Amino acid sequence: xxxxxxxxxxxxxxxxxxxxxxxxxxxxxxxxxxxxxxxxxxxxxxxxxxxxxxxxxxxxxxxxxxxxxxxxxxxxxxxxxxxxxxxxxxxxxxxxxxxxxxxxxxxxxxxxxxxxxxxxxxxxxxxxxxxxxxxxxxxxxxxxxxxxxxxxxxxxxxxxxxxxxxxxxxxxxxxxxxxxxxxxxxxxxxxxxxxxxxxxxxxxxxxxxxxxxxxxxxxxxxxxxxxxxxxxxxxxxxxxxxxxxxxxxxxxxxxxxxxxxxxxxxxxxxxxxxxxxxxxxxxxxxxxxxxxxxxxxxxxxxxxxxxxxxxxxxxxxxxxxxxxxxxxxxxxxxxxxxxxxxxxxxxxxxxxxxxxxxxxxxxxxxxxxxxxxxxxxxxxxxxxxxxx
Numbered sequence: 001x002x003x004x005x006x007x008x009x010x011x012x013x014x015x016x017x018x019x020x021x022x023x024x025x026x027x028x029x030x031x032x033x034x035x036x037x038x039x040x041x042x043x044x045x046x047x048x049x050x051x052x053x054x055x056x057x058x059x060x061x062x063x064x065x066x067x068x069x070x071x072x073x074x075x076x077x078x079x080x081x082x083x084x085x086x087x088x089x090x091x092x093x094x095x096x097x098x099x100x101x102x103x104x105x106x107x108x109x110x111x112x113x114x115x116x117x118x119x120x121x122x123x124x125x126x127x128x129x130x131x132x133x134x135x136x137x138x139x140x141x142x143x144x145x146x147x148x149x150x151x152x153x154x155x156x157x158x159x160x161x162x163x164x165x166x167x168x169x170x171x172x173x174x175x176x177x178x179x180x181x182x183x184x185x186x187x188x189x190x191x192x193x194x195x196x197x198x199x200x201x202x203x204x205x206x207x208x209x210x211x212x213x214x215x216x217x218x219x220x221x222x223x224x225x226x227x228x229x230x231x232x233x234x235x236x237x238x239x240x241x242x243x244x245x246x247x248x249x250x251x252x253x254x255x256x257x258x259x260x261x262x263x264x265x266x267x268x269x270x271x272x273x274x275x276x277x278x279x280x281x282x283x284x285x286x287x288x289x290x291x292x293x294x295x296x297x298x299x300x301x302x303x304x305x306x307x308x309x310x311x312x313x314x315x316x317x318x319x320x321x322x323x324x325x326x327x328x329x330x331x332x333x334x335x336x337x338x339x340x341x342x343x344x345x346x347x348x349x350x351x352x353x354x355x356x357x358x359x360x361x362x363x364x365x366x367x368x369x370x371x372x373x374x375x376x377x378x379x380x381x382x383x384x385x386x387x388x
Contacts, residue, residue, distance in 0.1 A: 007323065008189040015182045016067045019175050023129045024060040027052060027122035030167050034118045034160055041116065048106050048115040052123055055102040059130045062095035066133055067179070069093075075186055085183040087176065090134040103127045110155075117157065121164035124148075125171070132172030133179070140172035192285045196317040199280050203314055211261060218254035222247050270294040273306035277313035277327070286322050286338075292329035301381045304360065305334045308379050311356055312336045320375060333380040341375035 031038065042049045070090050103123045109115040124147045132140030148165045152158060225247035232240035271294035278288045297305045309327070313336070316322055322340035357366045365380040 007321075008186055011185050012067075012071050012182060015178055016064060016071075019067060019133070019178055020060045020063050022171065022174060023063050023126065023133075024056050026129050026167060026171050027056055027126045030122040030125050030164055031118065033163055033167070034121070036116065036118050036122075041119065045109075045113075045115050045119060047113075048109045048119045051102055051106050051109070052119055055099055055106075055123055055126060058095060058102065059099045059126050062092065062099055062130055063133055063175075065095060066090055066092045070179075071186075075183070075190055085180070085187050087180055087183055088136065090179075092134045096130060096134070099127055099130050117155065118160055121160050125164045125168045128168035129171035129175060132168075133175050137173050137176045140176070141169055144168040144172065193321075195285075200314055200317050203280075211258070215254055215258060218250055218257070222250055222254070225250070270297055270302040270306040270309075273309045274327070274329070277309045280313055281316065281322075281325050286316075287324045289324070289326045290329075291326065294329065296331055297329055297334075298331055298381075304364065304379075304381065305329065308334045308356070308360075308377075309336075312377050315377075316375075332382065333378065335379070336377045337374060339374050341370050341373055343370060 028038070031041070038049070069092075073091075075085075103120070103126075106115065106120050106123045110117055110120050128140065128144045128147060131143060135143075144165050147168075148161045152161055225243050229240045229244045229247065232243065274290070274294050278290060281288050294302070294305075312334075313325075316325060316336065316338045320338055320340040320342075322338040325336065325338040328335040328337075353366070353368065360366055360379065363382065365382075367376075367378045367380075369376040369378075
């Protein structure tokens with residue numbers, strides 16, 4: 001999917017696992033701080049302790065599902081202060097209700113069976129953290145305060161509740177802050193992809209504009225001349241021959257201009273094209289490494305090398321999600337190596353590679369290789385050198 005490129009996927013996985021780990025270990029930290037040892041609690045209150053362990057597992061699962069659903073949804077479009085993304089409310093499923101029900105069961109066990117109130121405090125802290133992932137931090141803080149008041153009503157000691165409230169508030173601010181950072185990274189990733197697509201679109205638009213400027217007027221004149229020739233021929237007017245020849249002359253001139261335009265598109269100045277390709281890739285936040293320079297390429301091969309750079313750089317942005325590109329120029333050829341390629345093994349040539357191979361001619365050699373996410377485009381000016 002478009003918003004889950006490789007970098008974003010890695011960052012999201014790290015963020016999700018970090019948040020789930022914090023929430024799962026949160027009740028254990030509260031119990032440790034309150035002086036409760038889990039083995040001793042299991043012996044004294046086996047049912048409530050077991051319910052707390054089950055709640056920890058369900059809470060971690062619920063948090064993961066919430067974050068996974070958020071990553072699959074549309075990126076936040078609402079921005080707050082400093083034009084930064086605002087998370088708002090996150091959609092959760094019924095697993096959050098299961099976490100709340102388990103807290104309620106532990107509260108009932110405290111009232112009816114005299115279960116240690118510190119287990120309830122740990123349970124409520126977990127509930128605050130899991131629910132706080134789905135709401136703005138201030139709502140999570142109010143919910144933590146409300147649950148603390150409820151625990152006091154049930155008879156839990158005030159110092160222990162204060163500790164639980166502090167842990168709950170810290171967990172809410174931590175997970176929401178982490179998720180907000182993930183939203184910023186996600187927005188930057190979307191902007192990077194949009195910038196790369198825009199760069200490709202701008203290059204297409206430039207060529208289309210040049211082609212329109214060159215051929216638009218000539219084609220209009222040819223159309224008018226052709227209609228005039230048809231009308232004159234119907235009347236048997238001898239001037240039809242003269243206008244027909246003029247239309248043919250204009251067509252030949254237009255064809256020559258198109259060839260000159262395409263030739264200029266292919267055979268741009270190598271030094272200029274090298275700088276332009278590197279600038280295009282860097283504008284998409286790709287790290288570019290250049291080995292060699294335009295001066296090492298023979299003058300007779302400079303046009304070919306410039307065209308390969310232009311087509312290769314554009315194709316990298318179209319078909320890969322690169323973080324680094326290495327461009328190597330020698331007197332024997334041009335090589336482009338980029339990461340972010342999908343798949344392994346043989347490369348299925350589309351119209352781009354097929355057209356490139358045809359335009360290079362029989363004396364040059366084009367080879368492609370893809371392995372472990374790395375794609376290599378290697379063009380040899382002399383086919384015999386490329387195979388030796």
